[in-house]
Amino acid sequence: MKTINSLGCMLALATLLIAAVPPTDPARYQKAMELSIKKIDTAKTKEQFLTGAAQFERIAQAEATEWLPAYWAAYSYAMATARETDKTQKDALLDKMDNWVDTGLRRSANNDELLVLRAMSAQMRLPVDPMNRWMKYGPVIGQSLELAKKQNPANPRVDLVYGQNFYFTPEQFGGGCKKALPYLQSAQQKWKSFVPASSIAPNWGTQDLAHYLGKCQS
CATH class of the missing domain: 1.25.40 (Serine Threonine Protein Phosphatase 5, Tetratricopeptide repeat)
Incomplete structure (x- = not known):
């Protein structure tokens, strides 16, 4: 009986402790x-x-x-x-x-x-391992970016990563600066009107863009 009572007390205490934990503080x-x-x-x-x-x-x-x-x-x-x-x-x-x-x-x-x-x-x-990995990861890149663009056509990071992908793809496989540049220029235009959703929302990419534009426009 004492064991049952002790268990009941422990459960009650645990319930009180859980209830005492404050909800997440948005400011923190x-x-x-x-x-x-x-x-x-x-x-x-x-x-x-x-x-x-x-x-x-x-x-x-x-x-x-x-x-x-x-x-x-x-x-x-x-x-x-x-x-x-x-x-x-x-x-x-x-x-x-x-x-x-x-x-x-x-x-x-x-x-x-x-x-x-x-x-x-x-x-x-x-x-x-580019030769062995392209068949697996190449489609992931394209499908992910296409869906991202569909969800938010104004996101400049979509075009930035498109541009990076073409930049690092050899010309003989359909890549190179000539293919990358239109995407990089599109990202540049979109950044002119881009405003991050909040102070903790994604807001990176302009330095990367400047780097690749410099490479492809030189």
């Missing part, structure tokens, strides 16, 4: 996101981006319905991958990136920004 969430984004905006090294990814992962786990922490975790892994030289480690980082893209899409289906990251991940897997 906003502040945590802004600080974390600020850190990756100034990050330079793989290690700094991995630290940023870990911060966004913690926020994403605490904010189970928000897609933006998952988005920024995935983006941070993309930036870390770009600074990794070991092919095996690149794939491992991109696996983590894909996991967070998938998490974000479960929270915000067909989100154009997340679809851009899905295309980026596939794009970054190709150089590891």
Whole structure:
């Protein structure tokens, strides 16, 4: 009987403790996101981006319905991958990136920004073994960007990643600057009127655009 009473007391206490936990504080969430984004905006090294990814992962786990922490975790892994030289480690980082893209899409289906990251991940897997990976990842790039463009034709990052894809594709396979430039110029036009949805929404890409325009217009 004492055991039953003790169990009942424990369950009651647990219920009270759960009820006492306050709901998510929107202001704290906003502040945590802004600080974390600020850190990756100034990050330079793989290690700094991995630290940023870990911060966004913690926020994403605490904010189970928000897609933006998952988005920024995935983006941070993309930036870390770009600074990794070991092919095996690149794939491992991109696996983590894909996991967070998938998490974000479960929270915000067909989100154009997340679809851009899905295309980026596939794009970054190709150089590891281009001849054997094109059949698998080439369609992922095209399908993801087409759906992203359908969801939000005004998103300049869609055209930016299209342009990057053609830039890195050899001319003999239908790529090169001549094919990339119209997409890069389209992205440039769209950026003139682009306004991020909030202080924690995606707002990257202008420096990348300037880099590729410089390469293709020189």
